[in-house]
Amino acid sequence: MKELIKKLVETTGPSGFEHNIREILRKEVEPYADEIRIDNLGNLIVRKGVKTDSNKRIMISGHMDEIGVMVTHVDENGFVRFAAVGGINPLTCVGSRVRFMNGSVGVISIEFGTFGEFFGIQKPTLDKMYIDMGASSIKDCPVKVGYVAAFDRPFEDLGKRLVSKAMDDRIATAIMAQALKDMKSTVNEVYFVFSTQEEVGLRGATTSAYSVDPEIGFAIDVTPTIDTPKGAFNDVKLGNGPAIKVKDSSLVVDPRVVSWMEKAAVKLDIPHQFEVITAGGTDGGAINLTRGGVPAGCISVPTRYVHTPSEMVDYEDVLNCVKLTVELASQPVNLD
Ligand code: CO
Ligand code: ZN
16 A cells, blocks of 8 residues: 555645546556546546445545645746645745646745744745746746646655655545455445545535535545644544544534444444544535535544645554545444
8 A cells, every 4th residue: 555655645736736646546446446437626536336225325535636836926037936725834845845747846945034034933934935946047947827836755654654745635545545445345335536626625525525415425634643742732643543523624523423433443443533623624524515414524644744745644544544434435324
């Protein structure tokens, strides 16, 4: 599974430009799917099983896009100004490299003189930053207004932990692909949706939830752990197992969904924890609010340093997320 994770996280695919990720996943899941379609927003929608009178139509969503930057201006010396695509943390930008969809690479830095602020107390802002593409003028700059890039950082296997850019949310797409492979059969009709444009407002999940029309659903996404020096306020810890979401700012999870997930984890005897966060949302929020409303939740992958170029997950947690996903997708659903 690590090989697929590496391939997914090292490929560039910011919101709205997920096509290379989609191609990797489509090849990966094709042999295991009953039906595959791609909708108008680029969601890869993979069905397994058929709907009957007694089973459930389940939607599972993990987003293919990652945070990135978009060119807003190139000056006559070839320096590139940019805007965020999704929630970029300015503290992690200076010194970072970005890779554009056309393959060109640049280095982010900040206006001379603001470095004092950067190493001091003030938080740097994106409007003081620029990307140096190695160009000497606007004429030889390989990018122009509207070009889009994502952070560029290789995957590293630290043994117990894996670190890379774009673990949010490629790790979920790898979990879903692996779950589909491991799931020999299902009593349900399951839709694995590899969604687009989550980081800019749950857009792919919004349209795919409407077309899939699930009876129950959940997202798989990362959740921040603050189990680091001077960390506090968040109970979720790396290595303590899949986090069953109870609430975030996009979703109050139906308690029946929380208990459905908890029972499955207990049955499998896998470690698990519960997640309450005050900021951030997932595709689960979009599933919840589609049509007349759908009971929805989220399996969160505990992750350190979310929305930085070095997002860290625990490999045991990842494998347990696969097991939990297979169980929820394949077994009869009883909400009580
Ligand atoms: Co994110
Ligand atoms: Zn995410």
